[in-house]
Amino acid sequence: MVKLGLKLWSINLNYIYEAKKLYDEGLYYYIELYSVPGSYEEYSHHWKKLKIPFFIHAPHFGSGLNFSFPEMFENNKKLVLEAIKFADLLDARKIIFHPGVNGKIEETIKQINKLFDPRMVIENKPYRGNGENLFSLGSTPDEIKKIKSETGVSFCLDFGHAICSANALGIDYVKLIKEFLYLKPVMFHLSDGNFKGIFDSHLNFGKGTFPLKEIVTFIPENAFLTIETEKNYKDTLKDFVSDVNYLHSILRECF
Secondary structure, three states: OOEEEEEEEOOOHHHHHHHHHHHHOOOOOEEEEEOOOOOHHHHHHHHHOOOOOEEEEOOOHHHOOOOOOHHHHHHHHHHHHHHHHHHHHHOOOOEEEOOOEOOOHHHHHHHHHHOOOOOEEEEOOOOEOOOOOOEEOOOOHHHHHHHHHHHOOEEEEEHHHHHHHHHHHOOOHHHHHHHHHOOOOOEEEEOEOOOOOOOOOOEOOOOOOOOHHHHHHHOOOOOEEEEOOOOOOOOOOHHHHHHHHHHHHHHHHHO
């Protein structure tokens, strides 16, 4: 049975009651909590009270963490240490990071080694970022393999990111996903999106054109799978519930 995860941000106290309720009902297995910069002191103890398994997602480029430029090291260090504090407090199994944008992969490797934590996981990214002239590192299996082999971090396979990269690079998406699977991902991310597009959109299941029935066949048994879809309501997680039910219907059909 796939172990499903709910993606939330550390400041999302508006969802905390329903998150606990849905966990107690057995709808999902863990929370993947995005560590919003500067939020630890005010928000972390609220999540500790839930007594739910956690994974932590460290800040990404949009929140100021970019491993690929040397001049950003001190700021990166601050953000990494805060993500580690969240992981320590919540006894998180993994801490997920993005490789960086527009810089050098060698610098990403250098900084990860300086800030290394054994729970670190690197996530593959779309070749094109969601912004003008943004190009992400870690968009190919070769880049992820290089980071893994030179740092010792684990790997998170994001299927939507892989599809976007395949489209941007003119590669068959099945071939690209199989190459990523050779790198032995320890967890997975899934959303819907534009099957022909090059930009990530994190659509709710059924709202895009991803071949989800084919994608789920690549997910190993008992895998950790975070549902990374949009939250469209401020006071309820009913869209997440719909996504879980949608995914379960596909899994039942395929297995």
